[in-house]
Amino acid sequence: MNKSVMIVGVGxxxxxxxSRILGAVLLKKGYNVxxxxxxxxxxxxxxxxxYVKxxxxxxxxxxxKGEADIILAFEQLEAARWLEYMKPDGKVIVNTQKIDPMSVVIGDAVYPDGVIDAIKAAGADVLELDALPVAVEAGSPKAVNVVLIGAMAKHTGIEKETWLEAVRECVPAKFLDLNIKAFELGYNI
Amino acid sequence: MKKLLLGNEAVAAGLYEAGVKVVSSYPGTPSTEVTEFAAKYDEIYCEWAPNEKVAMEVAFGAAVAGARAFCAQKHVGLNVAADPLFTASYTGVNAGMVILVADDPGMHSSQNEQDSRHYAQASKIMMLEPSDSDECLKFIKLAFELSERFDTPVILRETTRIAHSRSLAETGERVEPDNKEYTKNPQKYVMAPANAKVKHIVVEQRILDQTAFAEKEAVEIGLNKVEYYSKKIGVITAGVCYDYAKEALGDKASYLKLGCLYPLPVQLIKDFAAQCETVYVIEELDDYIETHCLKNGINVRGKADFTLIGEYSQSLIAKVVLGEEKPTIKADIDIPVRPPVLCAGCPHRGLFYALKKAGVETVTGDIGCYTLGASKPIGMIDTCLCMGASVSSLHGRNKANPEKANKTVAVIGDSTFIHSGVTGLINIAYNKSNSVSIILDNSITGMTGHQQNPTTGYTIKGDPTSAVSLEKLAVAVGIPESNIFVCDPYNLTDSEQAVRKALDCDGPAVVISRRPCALLKYVKHNPPLSVDKEKCVGCKMCMRIGCPAISIKDGKAQIDSTQCLGCDVCSQLCKPGAIG
Known part of the structure; x- marks a missing residue:
């Protein structure tokens, strides 16, 4: 059975x-990726x-559209933007962080209220978390990505040790401890 | 061993295994990583050239001298290199020469959606196209063999989804070929008319020989591939469209997958089409294969059902061929668009603001991150055509509209200036143009992801080398030394003054706006700035520069400390002095 994960966010x-960590995990499990x-x-x-398949x-x-099993969204508006790409019975894991697009910053558009409620109202299975303070707790706001990977890892049925091995392979050695901590905190949310 | 490789990484692995010795390229998304990965192999001499034409000629020189050689570019880069391309087809090679071109259907990072398959046909050069990373690796190796066998350069065509997708590829060992001997042969290598007339006949015969190869041998080695499942639907396709078609149609269709896009077989397609009830040609961009089929009397469906525009996908194919669509869900809210913006701390931002302050009305733009200066709230760029066009077209504007010359400037990055802006500047000096060219020198090729260039002082391998002095170059082409101004774009007053002085000059002038890209690893940043809420009057002056780190909350400015690099441009705009 083929599976699809979309990782969406802001550049x-x-x-x-x-996505590289996820790819490394899937290779270890012997999947075609x-x-x-x-x-x-x-x-x-x-x-x-x-896209990860x-x-x-x-x-x-x-x-x-209509194909992703999981959408891992780094920002709430991006979760809503890409929701159509999810299977109706898929799962959205969404970081509740809000980043204003430039159109909102300059007042040409508004950042809508109730984004996550709208995603839920569409019938999606939503796991929401505020990854930024968790990343700060791990040691750097830049570790949001690894916190979110940790949060998703728990919902993939792939054992934690494989994920940790992949994190070790994919992050620079000098940031390893920080990223392992970020992964653990995300995993335990 | 099997590895999960980016398509471009797999091409580089293939270059290594094929014993390639010389690689020369100019960066361009989505082709850039091929050359970056190739540079990691010590066995390959690898370089960034000033532009694609130079790169292709370097590869040509190396191949004729007897070493396997390669150059890579994006689709529009091949336009720049088209001159050597068409005649290298006549001379042929000595050792193998392969040219990679990466098309960008959907224009993820390009200014047009051209279909480079036409170049293969027009230059009469064999073209191969892979469908995944494993084929990237295999086909590039095969391309070198075919190049030597048929005495021709060979083009490997990618599209964005092949270049920038990771899939499993089987890697192997390098086979180190000896250099082939070079012998003087003006009839082959000197394309003066008398020799070229003879060579054109050779080229036409070569196409016949290659067509025979495409009909039979290409099938035997799996380059052109026929897969029969249900014969109700037949699909003739290539590249990533094969992947989309397989996912959409599975065993509901049979497939003729073409790995050799030029020359195309005729009998192979006829035989396949004869086996199937309804035959579709599924190809992104132009009706290249479809036209070939129709010309040869093969009845196929194509662009009338599909489209000439944008990328294809499995869902498009399922919809067109099977009439099937997948159910979806949608959030019932208005979602504002999120286009790319200049990064926080980007040095271009300050210069754009200085242009506005100096009363500049029209800005001819160029290819680079600074094209984003066309977006609101900066909104300064008027035109963006191709590499170097800012400088040359500015001269045209000013000759047409001399009374506006003191309100009009060109902006061009350091790498783009070296690529083909300098020839425009020579024209400005030579033809006595009262034009102001602004070089946005951020000391790197930025938008393609930080490649060295002839102005940075480093090679692709990171070795120190000579650096072009933009000031001296401008003087050398005929810009008076007194008309050359250097400014730091983080200093708004300094930058505005430099632009004003240049606009006031009699004759051509150059402004060099110099500050390294804020994302470069060696660039030290100041601590993030913050807003004193007591002092902020909510005037939104700081919002005029379109910095993604600044927003308004409850009527007051706020600065995102995770993004702010402390460039201080916004604080220079803040009259109450609330930012610090």
């Missing part, structure tokens, strides 16, 4: 590292998405 939040990411101009503070045989590297 600069570290979604690529999160395809990951698709977008580089270049869209990284600069724009809406970013990474795994199973016996994966054809397309991208996830389309």
């Amino acid at each position: 600069g939040q570290g979604t690529l590292l999160a 395809k990951l698709s990411e977008v580089h270049g101009m869209s990284q600069r503070g724009g809406s970013v998405v990474t 795994y199973g016996d045989e994966i054809a397309s590297p991208i996830i389309e």
Whole structure:
């Protein structure tokens, strides 16, 4: 059975590292894996998405509307933006952090109220968490990505030790302790 | 061993295994990582060239000298390199030469959506296209063999989803070939008319030979692949569209997957089409394969059902071919768009504000992060065409509209200036243009993810080297030394003065706005700034520069400390002195 995970957020939040950790875990489990990411101009503070697909045989590297089993959202508006890409019975794991798009900052648009309620009202199974203070507790606000990976890990049926091995492989040695702590805190939410 | 590799990383692994000795490229999304990964192998000489034309000629020189050689570029980069491309087709090679071109359907990071398959046909150069990372690795190796066998450069075409997707690829050992001997042969290498006339005949025969290869041998080695399942639907496809079609249709269709996109087989397609009830050509961008089929009397469906625009997907194919759509859910709220913006601390921001203050009305722009200066609230860029066009088109504007010359400037990054802005500046000096060119020197090729260039003083491998002096270069091309101004874009007054002085100059002038990209690892940042809520009067002056770290809450400015790099540009705008 093939599975699909979308990691969505705002350029600069570290979604690529999160997808790399997930990819490493899936390889360790012997799955066939395809990951698709977008580089270049869209990284600069724009809406970013990474597709991760795994199973016996994966054809397309991208996830389309109605296909994702899990959406891991680093920011609430991005969770709402990409919700259509989730299967109606999929799970949204959403960081409740809000980052204003430039259109909101300059007053051309408003950041809607009740984003998470709207996602729930659409019928989605939602796990919400405030990852920023957790990352700060781990030692750096930049560890939000690993906190979120930790939170998702618990819902994948893949044992924690494999995840920890992947974190060790994917993060620079000097930030290892911080990231392990961030993962543990996320996992235990 | 099997590894999870980015398509571009797999191409680099293939270069290594194929014994490639020389790689020269100019960065361009989505092709950039090929050359970056290739540079990690000590066995490969690797470099960033000033532009794609130079890169391709370097690769050509190396291949003719007898070493396997390679260059990579994005689709628009191939436009720049088209001149050597078309004639290298005539000369052929000695050792293998492979040219990678990465198209960007959907324009994730490009200014147009051109289809480079036309280049293969137009230049009469063989083109291969992989569908995943494993094929990236295998096809690049095969491309070198075919290059040597048919005495031609070979193009490997990727699209964004192949270049930037990770999938499993089987890696192996490097086979180190000896350099081939170079022998003087002007009939082959000197493309003066008398020789070129003879070579054109050779090229046409080569296409016939390659077509025979595409019909039969390419099938035997799995380059062109026929897969029969249900014959109710037949799909002729290539590249990532094969992946989409397989996911959408599975065994409800049969497939002819073309790995060789030029030349295309005829009989192979006819035989496949004859086996299937309804045959679709599924290809992103232009109707390249479809036109070939129709020209050869093969009845297929294509663009009438699909589209010339944007990326395809499994859901598009399922909808068109099967009439099926997946159920979805949707949040019932208005979601504001989130386009990319200049980063917090970006040095371009201060310069754009200085232009506004100096009364500049029109800005010809170029290719780089600073194109984002077209977006609100900065909104300064008027045009963006191609690499280098800011400088050359500014001259055209000013000749057409001389009375506006003191309100019009060009902005161009350091790398883009070296790529092809300098020729425009030579034109400005030579043709006595009263034009102000502004070089946004952030000491790196920024938008493609920090590549060294001839102005930075470092090679792709990080070794120190000579650095082009932009000031001296401007003088050398004929800009008077007194008309060259250097400013720090973090200093708004200084920058505004530099722009004003340049606009007041008699004759051509250059402003160099110099400050390294804030994301460079060696750049030290100041502590984040904060807003004194008592002093803030909510005037929103600080919002005019479009910094993503600044927002308004309860009528007062606030600064996100996780984003702010302490560049101090906003505090220079704050009249009550609330930011510090």
